[in-house]
Amino acid sequence: MTHGKGRKGAAAGGTPLRELLRAGAGGRRGLGAYDPSALPAGPSDKAAGRAASAALAGPLAELQERLYAAATAGDRRRLLLVLQGMDTSGKGGTVKHVIGQFNPSGCRITAFKAPTPQERAHPFLWRVEKALPGPGEIGIFDRSHYEDVLIARVRALAPREVLERRYEEINAFERGLAEDGVTVVKVFLHIGFEEQRERLLRRLDRPDKRWKFDPGDIEERGLWPAYQEAYERVLERCSTDAAPWYVVPADRKWYRNWAVSRLLLEHLEELDPRYPPASFDVEACRARLMAG
Amino acid sequence: MTHGKGRKGAAAGGTPLRELLRAGAGGRRGLGAYDPSALPAGPSDKAAGRAASAALAGPLAELQERLYAAATAGDRRRLLLVLQGMDTSGKGGTVKHVIGQFNPSGCRITAFKAPTPQERAHPFLWRVEKALPGPGEIGIFDRSHYEDVLIARVRALAPREVLERRYEEINAFERGLAEDGVTVVKVFLHIGFEEQRERLLRRLDRPDKRWKFDPGDIEERGLWPAYQEAYERVLERCSTDAAPWYVVPADRKWYRNWAVSRLLLEHLEELDPRYPPASFDVEACRARLMAG
Numbered sequence: 072m073t074h075g076k077g078r079k080g081a082a083a084g085g086t087p088l089r090e091l092l093r094a095g096a097g098g099r100r101g102l103g104a105y106d107p108s109a110l111p112a113g114p115s116d117k118a119a120g121r122a123a124s125a126a127l128a129g130p131l132a133e134l135q136e137r138l139y140a141a142a143t144a145g146d147r148r149r150l151l152l153v154l155q156g157m158d159t160s161g162k163g164g165t166v167k168h169v170i171g172q173f174n175p176s177g178c179r180i181t182a183f184k185a186p187t188p189q190e191r192a193h194p195f196l197w198r199v200e201k202a203l204p205g206p207g208e209i210g211i212f213d214r215s216h217y218e219d220v221l222i223a224r225v226r227a228l229a230p231r232e233v234l235e236r237r238y239e240e241i242n243a244f245e246r247g248l249a250e251d252g253v254t255v256v257k258v259f260l261h262i263g264f265e266e267q268r269e270r271l272l273r274r275l276d277r278p279d280k281r282w283k284f285d286p287g288d289i290e291e292r293g294l295w296p297a298y299q300e301a302y303e304r305v306l307e308r309c310s311t312d313a314a315p316w317y318v319v320p321a322d323r324k325w326y327r328n329w330a331v332s333r334l335l336l337e338h339l340e341e342l343d344p345r346y347p348p349a350s351f352d353v354e355a356c357r358a359r360l361m362a363g
Numbered sequence: 364m365t366h367g368k369g370r371k372g373a374a375a376g377g378t379p380l381r382e383l384l385r386a387g388a389g390g391r392r393g394l395g396a397y398d399p400s401a402l403p404a405g406p407s408d409k410a411a412g413r414a415a416s417a418a419l420a421g422p423l424a425e426l427q428e429r430l431y432a433a434a435t436a437g438d439r440r441r442l443l444l445v446l447q448g449m450d451t452s453g454k455g456g457t458v459k460h461v462i463g464q465f466n467p468s469g470c471r472i473t474a475f476k477a478p479t480p481q482e483r484a485h486p487f488l489w490r491v492e493k494a495l496p497g498p499g500e501i502g503i504f505d506r507s508h509y510e511d512v513l514i515a516r517v518r519a520l521a522p523r524e525v526l527e528r529r530y531e532e533i534n535a536f537e538r539g540l541a542e543d544g545v546t547v548v549k550v551f552l553h554i555g556f557e558e559q560r561e562r563l564l565r566r567l568d569r570p571d572k573r574w575k576f577d578p579g580d581i582e583e584r585g586l587w588p589a590y591q592e593a594y595e596r597v598l599e600r601c602s603t604d605a606a607p608w609y610v611v612p613a614d615r616k617w618y619r620n621w622a623v624s625r626l627l628l629e630h631l632e633e634l635d636p637r638y639p640p641a642s643f644d645v646e647a648c649r650a651r652l653m654a655g
Contacts, residue, residue, distance in 0.1 A: 140574040166468045175467045176458045176474065176505065213468065268652055275649050281641045282432040289651050349573045357567050359581050360560055 088112055088333045094259070094306040094316040102299050102306075107263040108322040113329055120325035127332045128172040134339035135209060137346055139177045142207025144347030147252040150338060151203065151210040152331075155217050155305075156260030157298060158288045159270035161321050162213045165260065168328045169335070170211055179204045182213040195219040195237065196244055203253070210253075216241060217257075217305055224304070225297045238308040245314035254338050255314035258331055259302060260321040264295055380404055380625045386551070386598040386608040394591050394598075399555040400614040405621055412617035419624045420464040426631035427501060429638055431469045434499025436639030439544040442630060443495065443502040444623075447509050447597075448552030449590060450580045451562035453613050454505045457552065460620045461627070462503055471496045474505040487511040487529065488536055495545070502545075508533060509549075509597055516596070517589045530600040537606035546630050547606035550623055551594060552613040556587055 090096060091111050099105065114120040138148065152170075154162040170178055181202040190198045196216055204210030220237050223229050229237075245255050262270075271292070274284040291298070310316040317334055321327040382388060383403050391397065406412040430440065444462075446454040462470055473494040482490045488508055496502030512529050515521050521529075537547050554562075563584070566576040583590070602608040609626055613619040 140571075143574050163468065167466045170467050171463070173467075174459045175462050175465075175470055176455065176472050178467055180468050182468065271652050272649065275645050275652070278640075279428075279432075279638050281645070282435050282639050284641070284643075284648070286643045286648055289648060289655070292652075293655060346571050347574050348570075349576070351576075351578045353567050353573070356576070356578055356581060357564065360563050360567070360584075363581070363585060 086112070087337050088330060089315075089317065089337050092317040092319060092330065092334065094310040094318050100307075102261065102303055102318075105261055105318050105320070107261045107266065107320050109320040110323075110326055111320070113333065114326070117323070117325045120323075120329050124168075124325070124329045124332050127329075127336055131172050131332060131336055131339065132174065134336070134342075134344065135173045135177055137344040138209070138339065138342065139174075139207040140346050141344040142205075144350065146344065146347075147206040148254070148342055148344065149204040149206055149208050149210065149252060150254045150256065150335070150342070151212065151248065152335065153212045153215045153217070153255065153257040154260065155215060155221070155258070155302075156321065157262060157267060157295075158291055159267050159274075160260035160262045161324060161327050162260060164324060165258075165327065165331050166211060166213055168324075169331045170209075172332070173209060177207065178209050178211060180211040180213065183215055183218060196240065199244075203248070206252070216244070217309075220305060220309075221298065221301045224301045225294050238304075241309050242311055242313075245309075245311065249313040254342060256334060256338055257310075257314060257316045258334065259306065259316055259318050260327060261318050262321045266322045267292060378404070379629050380622060381607075381609065381629050384609040384611060384622065384626065386602040386610050392599075394553065394595055394610075397553055397610050397612070399553045399558065399612050401612040402615075402618055403612070405625065406618070409615075409617045412615075412621045416460075416617070416621045416624050419621075419628055423464050423624060423628055423631065424466065426628070426634075426636065427465045427469055429636040430501070430631065430634065431466075431499040432638050433636040434497075436642065438636060438639075439498040440546070440634055440636065441496040441498055441500050441502065441544060442546045442548065442627070442634070443504065443540065444627065445504045445507045445509070445547065445549040446552065447507060447513070447550070447594075448613065449554060449559060449587075450583055451559050451566075452552035452554045453616060453619050454552060456616060457550075457619060457623050458503060458505055460616075461623045462501075464624070465501060469499065470501050470503060472503040472505065475507055475510060488532065491536075495540070498544070508536070509601075512597060512601075513590065513593045516593045517586050530597075533601050534603055534605075537601075537603065541605040546634060548626060548630055549602075549606060549608045550626065551598065551608055551610050552619060553610050554613045558614045559584065 114123040138146075138150070141148070154165055156162055166180060170180065179202070183198070186198065199212070199216045202210070202212065219229075220234055220241070224234050248255055271284065271288060274280040306316050306318070319327055319330045319334075406415040430438075430442070433440070446457055448454055458472060462472065471494070475490070478487075478490065491504070491508045494502070494504065511521075512526055512533070516526050540547055563576065563580060566572040598608050598610070611619055611622045611626075
């Protein structure tokens with residue numbers, strides 16, 4: 072097991088991962104500046120990655136419980152994880168492996184598909200607002216309102232001036248969320264073109280994976296450069312202080328799981344939610360219980 | 364580790380647990396006939412219980428994935444776990460430990476609280492219908508429509524004739540669910556009066572548990588006999604072939620977790636959902652992927 076210079080320090084609490092992975096960190100522009108197979112901090116092989124992820128499960132679960140407990144006493148804070156990425160980039164796998172570490176009763180997961188006729192009859196943020204986490208909850212969006220500036224841009228589903236306006240609408244919306252106590256963690260799962268090919272082929276090869284395959288994925292893959300450009304635009308226009316984007320190298324699943332877990336941990340640790348004090352007379356309750 | 368006569372055979376696939384735990388099995392009537400600390404089958408100590416539960420996690424996760432996959436090809440089947448029990452009986456713990464074994468993206472969990480004014484303005488099944496799992500999903504109700512014949516009966520929240528009618532409404536509703544492909548698994552987590560006292564005291568003693576304590580729980584505890592009678596009525600009136608009740612001895616958390624896991628496994632194995640065959644030309648897709 073080898074570590075690059077400074078890598079161990081970063082993972083162990085030197086430079087926070089959120090600084091290293093933040094879109095635009097180090098002056099990077101364009102997705103070409105991000106290597107989807109990079110290991111910018113933390114574990115450097117699969118075994119170490121799995122061990123490092125497993126070590127985060129306990130602290131994550133405890134922080135979630137404290138967040139949930141604090142809400143019972145009026146704390147309105149919550150967290151929203153937004154997952155975006157090309158087909159096969161691992162949005163579903165992240166939910167399974169990373170969110171699977173939490174108590175499911177405190178998680179609110181929504182997978183956004185192509186909008187229904189009812190959803191299309193409303194402003195694009197309507198369905199998103201209905202899916203927000205309540206106080207103390209962890210919300211997870213598998214795809215999100217960003218589809219309305221991603222596929223909508225690539226497929227020209229709306230006039231260009233409407234698309235342009237949406238970036239500003241999204242920024243205002245997310246600023247409002249932040250002011251309302253929502254910590255928004257936006258993660259772009261960055262995979263390479265060849266890695267996507269391999270993952271799609273694997274879905275075809277394995278009978279237990281074929282149900283995940285949609286021939287439409289091949290059409291979308293044909294629009295790869297347009298999608299990369301649409302993502303670049305999102306990272307430029309919508310990575311704000313209130314709700315920054317993180318670019319997670321996702322060619323290696325074990326690294327992706329560790330990195331998203333670590334990003335969540337850093338944000339939850341910053342929130343530092345506390346178990347609320349008793350709002351009742353503990354001794355009196357104890358006496359009543361002993362008596363009855 | 365000791366096993367009662369026939370116990371190992373039952374756990375290993377002799378008598379299904381669903382037969383042993385089904386309400387009324389063996390001609391039992393009244394909750395007094397059920398020992399909340401019994402170990403009617405399966406593991407007989409904590410270490411064995413944890414190991415047995417851990418061994419179920421893989422099979423449960425695979426069956427869930429197959430159920431979910433089948434739904435993508437039109438299979439409408441799904442499962443609904445209904446959890447009921449007195450305060451501290453472990454409804455939340457069951458969600459955390461048993462449902463936590465599944466992929467959270469395929470679970471739809473609803474904790475039913477005291478009805479809101481909007482909910483009270485609708486028939487009592489209205490909010491329940493909105494929370495049902497979709498095809499391929501596993502739904503979990505932490506409390507349920509049964510509160511409308513439990514606390515509603517104990518607290519006389521509705522006229523007696525309305526309460527009487529609700530048992531029939533519930534049976535008709537659940538029969539409809541079964542006909543629509545919903546496997547309804549209703550679990551009563553049965554704890555003893557002394558065990559509840561100990562659990563409530565533990566919540567008072569531990570600062571990280573106090574947020575779970577509500578002085579109102581002491582009032583409810585004072586109505587213990589009335590609740591037991593209301594549960595007995597539910598088990599008599601609403602344990603049907605379409606949707607039977609299971610009485611899970613819940614004084615031991617490790618046994619409760621194993622038993623609920625095992626009940627879910629038996630039902631999912633009976634459903635035996637299958638990965639759907641490809642609905643597209645696999646070779647043609649492979650060729651396109653290799654080319655592009």
